[in-house]
Amino acid sequence: PRLAAAANVACSDGKVIQVLAGGPALVQRYEHPADAEDRYGKAVVTAAMDIRRLGHDSLIGRALLEEVAAVCLAQPDRVDAPVGWFGMGLADAAQEVHGIAALTARRDRPGTGPADGYVLHDYLDQYARSTRRGVLVPAAVWDALIAGSTGPDDRTRLAQQAQWRGLYRYAVTFARPAAEIGDATAMRILVVRLDEAGHSEEAGQWWRRAAEAGDPNAVQNLAKHLDEAGHGQEAERVLRQAADAGDTSAVLALAARFDEACHGDDAEQLLRQAADAGGTTVMERLAARLDEAGRHQEAEQWLRRAAEAGDSIVMQLLATRLDEAGFGEEAEQWWRRAAEAGDHLSRFVMVRLALRFDEVGRGAEAEQWWRHAAEAGDSSTMWFLAGRLEEAGRGEEAEQWRRRALDAADYFALTAAIAQIEQAGGGVEDFEGLLRHPAEAGDFFAMMSLAQRFDEAGRGAEADQWLRESAEAGNLNALHVLAGRHEQAGRHHAAEQWRRRIIEAGNSAGVPTLADRLDQSDRVQAEHLRRYGIEPGGATASPW
Numbered sequence: 001p002r003l004a005a006a007a008n009v010a011c012s013d014g015k016v017i018q019v020l021a022g023g024p025a026l027v028q029r030y031e032h033p034a035d036a037e038d039r040y041g042k043a044v045v046t047a048a049m050d051i052r053r054l055g056h057d058s059l060i061g062r063a064l065l066e067e068v069a070a071v072c073l074a075q076p077d078r079v080d081a082p083v084g085w086f087g088m089g090l091a092d093a094a095q096e097v098h099g100i101a102a103l104t105a106r107r108d109r110p111g112t113g114p115a116d117g118y119v120l121h122d123y124l125d126q127y128a129r130s131t132r133r134g135v136l137v138p139a140a141v142w143d144a145l146i147a148g149s150t151g152p153d154d155r156t157r158l159a160q161q162a163q164w165r166g167l168y169r170y171a172v173t174f175a176r177p178a179a180e181i182g183d184a185t186a187m188r189i190l191v192v193r194l195d196e197a198g199h200s201e202e203a204g205q206w207w208r209r210a211a212e213a214g215d216p217n218a219v220q221n222l223a224k225h226l227d228e229a230g231h232g233q234e235a236e237r238v239l240r241q242a243a244d245a246g247d248t249s250a251v252l253a254l255a256a257r258f259d260e261a262c263h264g265d266d267a268e269q270l271l272r273q274a275a276d277a278g279g280t281t282v283m284e285r286l287a288a289r290l291d292e293a294g295r296h297q298e299a300e301q302w303l304r305r306a307a308e309a310g311d312s313i314v315m316q317l318l319a320t321r322l323d324e325a326g327f328g329e330e331a332e333q334w335w336r337r338a339a340e341a342g343d344h345l346s347r348f349v350m351v352r353l354a355l356r357f358d359e360v361g362r363g364a365e366a367e368q369w370w371r372h373a374a375e376a377g378d379s380s381t382m383w384f385l386a387g388r389l390e391e392a393g394r395g396e397e398a399e400q401w402r403r404r405a406l407d408a409a410d411y412f413a414l415t416a417a418i419a420q421i422e423q424a425g426g427g428v429e430d431f432e433g434l435l436r437h438p439a440e441a442g443d444f445f446a447m448m449s450l451a452q453r454f455d456e457a458g459r460g461a462e463a464d465q466w467l468r469e470s471a472e473a474g475n476l477n478a479l480h481v482l483a484g485r486h487e488q489a490g491r492h493h494a495a496e497q498w499r500r501r502i503i504e505a506g507n508s509a510g511v512p513t514l515a516d517r518l519d520q521s522d523r524v525q526a527e528h529l530r531r532y533g534i535e536p537g538g539a540t541a542s543p544w
Contacts, residue, residue, distance in 0.1 A: 002020065003016070003020070005126075006019040006020045006023065006123075009023070009121075009122040009123045009126065010122075015099060015100060017099075018098055018099035018100045019100060019123055021098035021099070022096075022097045022098030022099055022100040022123075023100070023121075023123035023124075025097045025098055026097055026100065026101075026102050026121065026123060026124055027123075027124070027127055029097065029102075030042055030045055030102065030124065036077070036088075037088050037089070037091075037092050038092055039073075039074060039077050039089075040073070040077065040081075040085050040086070040088050040089030040092060041088075041089045041090075041091075041092025041093045041095075041102075042072075042089075043069045043070075043072040043073045043074070043077070043089055044065065044069045044072075044086070044089040044090050044092070044093045044103065045093050045102045045103065045120070045124065046069070046072040047065055047068035047069035047071070047072045048060055048065060048093075048102075048103055048118065048120040048124075049120065049124065049125065049128035049132060050068065050072070050128075050132065050135075050137060050141060051064065051065070051068055051120075051141075051145065052120050052125050052128070053125070053128055053129050053132065053133070054137065054141075054145065054157075054158055054161045055154060055156075055157025055158040055160065055161050056145060056148075056149050056154045056157070056158065057153070057154060057157065058117070058149075058151050058153075058154050059106055059108070059116050059117025059118065059119065060117050060118045060119070060120070061116075061117045061148060062090075062114075062115070062117070062118070063148060064144060064145070064147075064148030064149070065090075065117075065118060066086045067140075067144040067148070068140075068141050068144050068145075069086060069089065070086075071138055071140045071141055071144075073085075090103070090118075094118075100121055100123070101121065102120065102121055102124055103118045103119065103120060103121070104118065104119045104121070105117075105118055106118070106119055131473075131474060132474055133474055133476065133505075133506070134471070134473070134474030134475060134476045134479070134505045134506075135474050136501070136504050136505065136536070136537075137165075137536065138536055138537075139535065139536035139537065142162070142167065142170050142536060145158055145174075146170070146173055146174065149174075150177075152177065152178040152181055152183050152186070153178075153183075155174045155175065155177055155178040155186070156174070156175065156178045156183050156185050156186045156189075158170075158174040159171045159172075159174035159175035159178065159186055159189050160185070160189065161506075162174055163189055163193070163508060164506050164507070164508050165503065165504050165505070165506050165508065166503040166504060166508050166510070166511050166533040166534045167504070167533055167534060167535070167536065168193050168196070168197070168531075168532055168533030168541065169532065169533065169535070169541055169544045171189055171193055171533075172189075172190060172193050172194065172197075172544075174186075175187075175189040175190045175193075176190060179206065179209075182213060184210060184213050184214070184215045184218075187206055187209060187210035187213065187215065187218065188210060188215060188217055188218065190203075190206050191203045191206040191207050191210060191218065191221070194206065196530065196531050197531050197532055197543075197544065198531060204225060207221055207222045207225065208222055210222075211238060211242070214242070214245060214247070216242070216247050216248075216249045216250065219238060219239065219242040219247060219249070219250050220249060220250075220253060222235075222238055223235040223236075223238050223239050223253065226238065236254070236257060239253055239254045239257070240254060243270070243274070246277070246279075248274070248279050248281050248282060251270060251271065251274040251279070251282055252281075252282070252285060254267075254270060255267040255268075255270050255271050255285075258270065267289075268286070268289065271285060271286040271289065272286065275302060275305075278309065280306040280309050280310075280311040280314060281311075283302045283303070283305055283306035283309075283311075283314070284302075284303070284306055284311070284313075284314055284317070286299075286302050287299040287300070287302040287303045287306070290302065300318070300321065303317060303318045303321065304318060307334060307337075310341070312337075312338045312341040312343050312345055312346070312349075313345065315334045315335070315337055315338040315341070316334070316335065316338050316345075316349060318334050319331040319332070319334035319335045319338065322334065332353070332356075335349055335352065335353050335356075336353070339353060339369070339372070346376065347373050347376045347377070347378045347381070350369050350370075350372045350373035350376065350378075350381075351369070351370075351373050351378070351381060353365075353366075353369045354366045354367075354369035354370045354373065357369065367385075367388065370384065370385045370388065371385065374401065374404075377408070379404070379405040379408035380405075382401045382402070382404050382405035382408070383401070383402065383405045383416055385398075385401050386398040386399070386401040386402045386405065389401065402417075406434075414434070414435070414438065414443075414445060414446055414449070415445075417434055418431065418434070418435075418449065421434065427457075428453050428454065428456070428457040428459070431449075431450060431453045432450060432453070435447075435449055435450040435453075436450065439470075440470065440475070442475060442476070442477055443477070444477040444480065444481070447467070447470075447475075447477050447478060447481050448481050448484075450463075451463040451466075451467060451481060451485070454466075464482070464485065467481055467482045467485070468482065471498070471501070474505075476502070476505055476506070476507070479498055479501055479502045479505060480502060482498050483495050483498040483499050483502060486498060496514065496517070496518075497538070499513070499514045499517075500514065500534060500538035500539075501538060503534060503538070504534060504536070504537075504538055508533075511529060511530065511533065511534075512530065514529060515527075515529045515530045525540050528540050528541065528542070528543065529541075531543070532544055
């Protein structure tokens with residue numbers, strides 16, 4: 001695993017050995033600075049980490065790096081820092097360790113001269129995305145990024161990050177320049193946020209621009225707004241134009257309009273044209289339509305075309321259809337193809353095949369598919385496979401699979417292991433030995449279960465302290481567990497503060513959840529939260 005990670009990180013320069021040797025050393029140096037120069041270097045590296053993880057992937061300019069590094073300085077180092085502290089820190093960060101450095105200067109312009117900017121080493125970038133993912137970003141950093149990030153791609157990524165953190169004002173500020181030059185993602189962010197904030201006229205203008213640029217979501221929303229305004233013909237024109245350009249969602253929406261208007265033949269013709277062009281989603285919808293009309297043979301033909309085109313979901317639909325019709329052997333072939341497709345559904349198909357072979361007594365084939373699913377990373381299958389191997393007297397192999405399942409910290413594996421401890425009469429120390437590592441690695445179930453065990457042992461205060469430290473270190477699930485514990489204990493103000501932190505840490509889905517809770521006590525603030533989001537620090541934003 002270390003070699004694979006090093007190879008991945010070193011893909012740009014091929015320094016695999018240097019990364020293996022120097023990567024951990026860079027982390028060690030970063031986490032344990034030896035003197036003031038190292039501490040200034042840590043602030044500079046931290047600044048680069050946060051700038052990168054928020055979406056600024058371009059070279060980091062010296063001015064931007066210095067402004068953010070000043071925010072990242074430890075509190076004691078801010079007092080009477082020497083005039084050249086940043087230069088000292090930058091030199092420290094650029095110092096090589098086993099052939100690699102935390103920051104590398106780069107000049108892309110022709111000729112010699114000062115650096116155009118600095119690049120954070122990928123090893124530290126990956127480290128920061130894991131260890132600092134829940135660390136909150138001060139307003140000063142966001143403001144510096146507004147001034148120091150000019151590339152449209154960077155601004156779009158920054159807008160996405162701001163939106164995910166509930167910082168809607170910043171999302172609009174970042175997105176607008178990128179949207180102005182035609183970035184579809186930036187347009188989408190802009191129209192959603194402007195619409196929610198009540199700037200309907202401007203939002204409508206951006207919906208139209210985004211739709212004209214071919215954004216499927218914008219097409220659907222523009223058509224909806226036109227329909228609501230009584231402009232049905234214009235809405236249909238927008239959908240038809242997008243459908244002619246190959247927009248599958250527009251094809252389906254237009255077909256639905258034809259059906260509602262009792263023009264079923266037009267709907268079917270539209271679907272056939274899109275299906276003939278190769279759209280497997282449309283083929284599946286057309287097949288369902290033909291089935292509803294009793295034209296089952298035609299429906300199956302379209303399903304076969306979609307399956308042959310590589311749609312694994314349709315492969316499963318076709319397999320089920322063939323199996324119900326008594327063509328079990330051909331059905332198995334399609335399930336095998338779906339299992340071998342390698343997508344996110346493959347493991348489920350593998351398990352289905354294993355269960356099928358078990359039911360008909362084909363144990364060797366069943367075990368083969370259980371193994372395939374386990375090797376693909378399905379830890380609940382690892383646990384099930386271990387049970388089968390145990391029954392077959394292959395205890396050593398069974399224990400290896402149980403250990404792999406526990407290492408993966410899967411919900412099912414942990415539940416089964418907890419049941420074993422309970423049956424053996426184990427104490428809280430046994431549960432802590434099982435759950436502490438997956439909990440600190442971020443497993444929500446393990447964290448919640450361990451906190452509950454601490455409560456039952458009279459160690460609730462210890463659980464709260466542990467969760468608080470995990471949350472402040474960036475563990476997102478600890479935030480959720482803490483908020484729930486405070487809510488259950490009736491500490492609603494504390495629960496609200498943790499829920500605001502959840503939002504700012506990158507879970508914008510917490511905005512409507514918190515707003516719904518605030519509806520009971522402060523409707524104005526709840527509405528402002530929905531419309532305008534929060535500001536850095538968690539306070540509800542004022543209208544903008």
